[in-house]
Each structure stands twice: as C-alpha cells, then as structure tokens.
Amino acid sequence: MSAGSIPSLSSPNSRLTSLVSHLSNARPKVVICRDLGPAMPLLMERTDIEVVLWPEDRGCDRAWLLKNIKGAAGALVLLPDPINEEVLQAAGPDLRVISTMSVGYEHIDLPLMAQRNIRVGYTPDVLTEAVADLCVMLALMAVMTWPKYAWSPFTFCGPQISTMASSPTRTVGFLGFGRIAQSTLTRLVAFGVTHCIYSGSATSAPNPARDAALQAKHKLAALERVDLNRLASESDVLFVLTPGGKDTYHLVDAAFLQKMKPMSVLVNASRGTVVDSDALATALREKWIWGAGLDVVEGEPKINGDHPLVREPKCVMVPHIASATFETRMAMATRAIENLLGGVFGTEMPAELGDR
Numbered sequence: 001m002s003a004g005s006i007p008s009l010s011s012p013n014s015r016l017t018s019l020v021s022h023l024s025n026a027r028p029k030v031v032i033c034r035d036l037g038p039a040m041p042l043l044m045e046r047t048d049i050e051v052v053l054w055p056e057d058r059g060c061d062r063a064w065l066l067k068n069i070k071g072a073a074g075a076l077v078l079l080p081d082p083i084n085e086e087v088l089q090a091a092g093p094d095l096r097v098i099s100t101m102s103v104g105y106e107h108i109d110l111p112l113m114a115q116r117n118i119r120v121g122y123t124p125d126v127l128t129e130a131v132a133d134l135c136v137m138l139a140l141m142a143v144m145t146w147p148k149y150a151w152s153p154f155t156f157c158g159p160q161i162s163t164m165a166s167s168p169t170r171t172v173g174f175l176g177f178g179r180i181a182q183s184t185l186t187r188l189v190a191f192g193v194t195h196c197i198y199s200g201s202a203t204s205a206p207n208p209a210r211d212a213a214l215q216a217k218h219k220l221a222a223l224e225r226v227d228l229n230r231l232a233s234e235s236d237v238l239f240v241l242t243p244g245g246k247d248t249y250h251l252v253d254a255a256f257l258q259k260m261k262p263m264s265v266l267v268n269a270s271r272g273t274v275v276d277s278d279a280l281a282t283a284l285r286e287k288w289i290w291g292a293g294l295d296v297v298e299g300e301p302k303i304n305g306d307h308p309l310v311r312e313p314k315c316v317m318v319p320h321i322a323s324a325t326f327e328t329r330m331a332m333a334t335r336a337i338e339n340l341l342g343g344v345f346g347t348e349m350p351a352e353l354g355d356r
C-alpha cells in the first residue's frame with residue numbers, strides 16, 4: 001500500500017447496518033471482535049458467510065462475545081479477548097477456528113483448543129519489520145533520556161550505540177532470538193555492532209549452523225548463545241523479545257538487572273510480564289542501568305500516570321504500538337481473515353498454530 005492510498009476507517013455502525021443483508025442460517029457464522037477498517041471488505045463482500053461484528057470502536061465486551069458466538073463456526077479475536085472454556089461453552093459444537101490478529105497467543109488456551117479440535121490462526125512474520133524498526137527507535141531514545149534540562153557540555157549525554165574509534169566494540173543482547181530479534185540485529189549492524197549474544201528458551205534447541213551463518217553474514221566478531229548471567233552482564237543494549245506467559249514471567253527481575261552494565265539500556269517489545277516493573281523502576285532510579293525503552297509494560301493497558309515507570313524520567317514508553325504501521329496492520333488483518341476463512345471452510349490457513 002502506498003502512503004497516498006491509505007484507506008480511511010468507515011464507521012462500525014454503518015457496517016452494522018449492512019450486516020442485516022448477511023443474515024442467513026445457511027451460511028457459517030463468524031464473529032469479529034473488532035472493526036478491521038480497510039480490511040473489512042474481505043469479509044463483508046463475501047456472500048458465503050454470516051458476519052457478526054462487534055459494533056463499537058473499543059475492545060469487545062465479554063458479554064457481547066459470549067452472546068454472539070453461540071453457533072459460530074469461527075471467531076476473529078484480539079489480544080485482550082481471552083479464549084477459554086467459557087467461550088467454547090458459549091459457542092457450542094460448531095466452532096471450528098479461532099483466528100487472532102496478533103503474533104502473541106497467550107490469551108488462547110491452546111491445550112483446550114487442541115482437545116476440542118479447534119484450529120488456531122495467528123499473524124507471525126508480517127509484523128517482524130515494523131517491530132524491529134520500533135526496537136531500534138526505543139534503543140536510540142533510551143540512551144538519550146534526560147530528566148533535567150540545563151545545558152552544559154556533558155549534560156544531555158548518554159551512551160552511544162554506534163561504534164567509533166575510541167569505543168570500537170558494542171554488544172547487543174537478545175532475550176529471545178526469533179524473527180524479530182534477528183531483524184533488529186540486521187538493522188543494528190549498520191551501527192557497527194560487533195558482538196551479538198542471546199538467550200533462547202530452555203526448550204529451544206541450539207542452532208550452531210544458523211548462528212555461524214548469521215555471524216558471517218553480518219561480519220560480527222561473535223554471535224553466541226549464552227546463559228542469563230552473561231546476557232545481563234555483557235549486553236550494552238538488551239532487547240527483550242521472548243514470548244510472554246508463565247515460562248518467561250519476570251525473567252528480568254532485580255537480580256538480573258543488578259548484573260547489567262550501568263551504561264546499558266533495556267528495550268522490551270514483547271510482553272510486559274517478562275520484566276518486573278518495580279525492579280526496573282528501582283534499577284533506573286538507582287542507576288543500575290542507564291535507561292529503558294518500553295513498548296509493553298506489566299498491567300497494560302490499565303496503567304496510569306502514577307505507575308512507577310511512567311513517572312520514571314529515564315524510561316521511554318510507547319503504548320504497545322510496535323506493529324502499528326498501516327502496511328503491517330493491513331497485512332495482519334488480512335492474514336487473520338485468511339486464517340479465519342481457512343478454518344471455517346476446512347482449507348489451508350496461512351499461519352496455523354500447532355498440529356491439528
């Protein structure tokens with residue numbers, strides 16, 4: 001999509017009116033938990049499905065979902081919509097697919113879906129580049145956070161991410177080394193980054209061949225899988241890019257932050273729950289680390305101006321918008337719709353989780 005051709009969002013209420021023409025019991029019903037703007041014609045122009053759309057421009061009400069999902073063959077959901085036993089009970093036996101417009105899927109009870117033979121779609125890949133762009137932006141902003149504004153030669157200074165003659169090495173660290181981490185690394189190579197270290201999950205197998213290829217491609221002095229101690233203590237810039245959930249809860253805690261370099265910065269663009277917010281606020285206040293850039297924070301979106309990290313001057317925060325470019329959101333919405341239709345009609349889903 002070119003910048004000049006970004007379609008405008010049409011009102012959910014006008015779509016609601018056009019839904020009347022879709023009502024027929026013969027067609028499989030799909031429930032859509034949020035207006036998908038310019039992608040909606042991909043659903044609304046079809047005559048072989050009945051589309052039931054949450055009509056308001058805010059998160060879908062639970063009560064509305066539970067009422068409307070009855071008899072549905074599929075549902076297109078978002079991160080704030082927990083998909084669990086309650087939803088399956090309300091839906092009944094016709095439910096064949098849950099499609100989430102997100103790369104994360106911790107809001108979906110996957111074992112339960114597998115048990116009931118309900119297919120699950122998600123939207124990996126299409127958001128990788130946008131999130132990697134934001135990661136770099138947050139890292140650059142996190143080194144330049146300053147609470148006081150009185151100029152002198154060495155105020156407003158922060159640690160430099162690019163290498164230079166007097167400081168020729170930089171180590172970038174990744175907690176989680178999937179697609180987004182690797183795209184972020186690609187961007188940082190242009191800053192002269194020399195070393196890359198990462199920690200994978202306990203269950204992910206080491207991949208020495210992939211690592212050797214990446215090291216050669218980016219002409220790095222080292223690219224190494226390390227334990228959390230080394231990740232914390234050697235990273236100049238540390239990106240948290242691991243999935244959320246109980247396995248990664250508070251992996252970055254006070255003990256981890258205390259091991260980090262005082263001039264290092266932490267960026268989190270995965271899930272708020274991976275980083276202990278109170279510990280991070282202490283780390284910034286006590287100067288264990290230099291700064292932080294956060295796209296996500298524990299407890300979001302219900303945080304306010306009193307949150308310790310919102311009040312912390314050396315923390316840059318954006319409201320979980322890493323994938324928020326028109327191009328990426330359109331690709332995510334399209335992928336989510338394709339997944340939904342694949343599940344409803346029993347055909348291929350472009351991005352399906354797990355085995356059927």
Ligand SMILES: O=CC(=O)O
Pocket residue numbers: 079101102103104105127270323
């Ligand atoms: O956080 C965003 C996503 O999971 O897509």
